[in-house]
Amino acid sequence: NAGVTQTPKFQVLKTGQSMTLQCAQDMNHEYMSWYRQDPGMGLRLIHYSVGAGITDQGEVPNGYNVSRSTTEDFPLRLLSAAPSQTSVYFCASSPRGSGNTIYFGEGSWLTVV
């Protein structure tokens, strides 16, 4: 049971570099999202998608891009990394419909120096 798979698990970037966090789910879920988790801040929604070809901004979208070319994949791109983007990133998926379970990946630890 793969569920939601994120890569890489750990990454160190220099300020100004770009990178992509990969996310894939094998549950045929329509809804996918990216969160970042910082101490004392809980999980904050970065971007989300309600289906292939459709994406929208969450609470903290600046500095990040997403695309959803297939149902399975939802990569998150950091365009020009900044130290403020040091965080733990979680990808999540869920079936369409309010109140459905959100399934999270194991997280990606990103440090920007």
Place this chain on the structure above:
Amino acid sequence: TQLLEQSPQFLSIQEGENLTVYCNSSSVFSSLQWYRQEPGEGPVLLVTVVTGGEVKKLKRLTFQFGDARKDSSLHITAAQPGDTGLYLCAGGNTGNQFYFGTGTSLTVIP
């Protein structure tokens, strides 16, 4: 702006004690979920409540959704070391977007 505020932020108690965690918002949600997260892992769903005033029990855990669907509480009876973790509430809207609370870090001391 954090839509959901949780209290307390940190809680350290002895094994066998009872505790309550609160999740408050000025927004109305169509559903409210509680998750538990362990270090190095993603959050895992504990319960979903959808009706104002709804109470759900999961063994020693009791969850309540406020009548106005703006707040919720999690009560743990006779806490055990295995309950240690970060507890997160999440409010959902009809568009499938979930907004998470600030989290409550619980430590149960044997």
